[in-house]
Amino acid sequence: MVDHLSLLLQSKAGIEPVTEELIAAADKLRKLGLITFDRRSYVRCALTEDLDFPRSNRTCTGRVFLSDHLDENDNDYRCPDCSRLVYPERSRKRTFDVLSVKVIxxxxxxxxxxxxxxxxxxxxxxxxxxxxxxxxxxxxxxxxxxxxxxxxxxxxxxxxxxxxxxxxxxxxxxxxxxxxxxxxxxxxxxxxxxxxxxxxxxxxxxxxxNQEPRELPAMATPVYSKGAHRTEVIHAPYEVSVRLFVLEIGNRTASVNGVEVVAAQAKAARTVLLQLARTFTDNMLAGLPLDDYRCLTPGDIADEIQVAEDPNDALDADMVRRTINRLQKNIEKRLRGAGIATESNSVIQVSPNMAKEGYRLNPHKVALRPLNPPSD
Structure with missing residues (x-):
């Protein structure tokens, strides 16, 4: 038990394998209020025992995290490393669990x-x-x-x-x-x-x-070094690039890094994107840490749109979810077509916290700017 407690008290992501003993230790620490933790499931892009083991790129180590907000029938699951589409249920892919822990x-x-x-x-x-x-x-x-x-x-x-x-x-x-x-x-x-x-x-x-004499070196000695820990490489499922994406939203269209990603006829997409931008701006003005930026569920987004927009533009939660999925794919497709490295979470991010599922503009990568429309 102590070994598991020691591992969990390191505030780290990517603890695996997730065993019953590890979960018991995590529950003990959580009941004491010492940590919070999230348990997530993922599939591997290329695994020999899976039905969809690819003929090419068999060494891909990409991990695709599962979410209730993603639908494989809509081609929502894509490897973050090689961009290959995967179908966890259809291909009966083996699932793995991983813990992310934060010490309070x-x-x-x-x-x-x-x-x-x-x-x-x-x-x-x-x-x-x-x-x-x-x-x-x-x-x-x-x-x-x-x-x-x-x-x-x-x-x-x-x-x-x-x-x-x-x-x-x-x-x-x-x-x-x-x-x-x-x-x-x-x-x-x-x-x-x-x-x-x-x-x-x-x-x-x-x-x-015990007051025995204590000897010291002649020079001043810190009892505990405050230098950085040894660098530890941990797979991060959400961040694959440090590129900045400049989002511009106009009266009818929207663009990212100068590439149009929402056309004039895609009114629902612009409405959803604008609501995510409003929430992003509210979080920024409130001075929140980037990791604490609010994630909105499809229902939250639908409710906010009903208040802020014309009633004729109202969307239900299912329409919002499908619109966001299309937006993510369209943004990725348009930017890749323009030669800009990206992936589906670069602009619109699925919540990295299982306890707060939803969507937000990626606070680590997105900057907002008023759209400068081309002159007629």
Whole structure:
């Protein structure tokens, strides 16, 4: 269990294989409020055991993620690597599961604080230093801090720990390598705490009573390196390019990077695209982080259109979904025809979060600009 807890506390995408033991550990952490996680299913473009194993490009490693918003009968599933159409159900393709996990920093702080409250000594947060506490009374002078989140340079120095006994809690198991190679530094793993392998209160008590001399190198030494983690390559199903796509929406048409993607007669497509642009602009003006930009379900889009547009232009949720699917295909086709590298999620993105299914303009790739119509 502890190994699975350690893996899940790394805030990473693409954890697989998804086993019953891994899900049990994830559920435990989620019930404690320490993480959120999404479970998604995908098929591989080229897999020897599938009925549609291709005659060419047999080494393609592309992964096609399944979604309730996509319909293989409308040719909605396409490999992001080679653009090959795939039919998961028709071809009875083998499915795989993958987890994406996010650690909730504040919840970790509350959990550690609760653990400190399980013994008699009083403790209080260090003023102006998030994720750090000072133990009072019989354990005067003992500190506890969460190394992953604490950015106070003095508290994170070995010179401080030499004269002020400090217990450092680390969340990401890979972060243990960041600690300075000093034997007497006290380290506690959050995974061990959750798995009942370590009692934080007992560790702090032991640290307070063990006052052996501590030797240090002559030079100042950080107890925990705040440099970047070793680069880890993780397959990202949504982002295949860093190209910027400039979207221009006019009174009748729309274009991307100067290429017309919505013709004058495609009124429904322009209406849906305009509503996505309104939501995009609202999120931008609200100053939201890009990953928090709102995704709209087809029903949400239909409701917003009914309020903002002429009642005669109203669309139902199914019409919205089909319109977006056609828009994604048309944008990809037109841009590729103009020699611009793209894929179906470059402009209109399917929600990357299973818990919030829907659509949005891709906040990482799209920029809005008023359409400059050609002069007559």
């Amino acid at each position: 920093d504040d919840a970790v702080g509350e959990y550690v604080g609760d653990a400190l409250g399980q013994f008699d000594a009083k403790f209080k947060p260090v003023d102006g230093v998030p994720f750090a506490w000072r133990i009072e009374n019989g354990l005067a002078g003992v500190h506890v801090c969460i190394a992953d989140f604490c950015d106070h340079q003095q508290l994170m120095s070995a010179q401080w720990a030499q004269t002020n006994p400090t217990c450092y809690v680390f969340v990401n198991s890979r972060a243990v390598a960041r600690f300075a190679n000093i034997a007497w530094i006290s380290k506690v793993s959050l995974a061990d705490m959750v798995g009942r392998q370590i009692d934080l209160a007992a560790s702090v008590q032991s640290l307070a009573t």
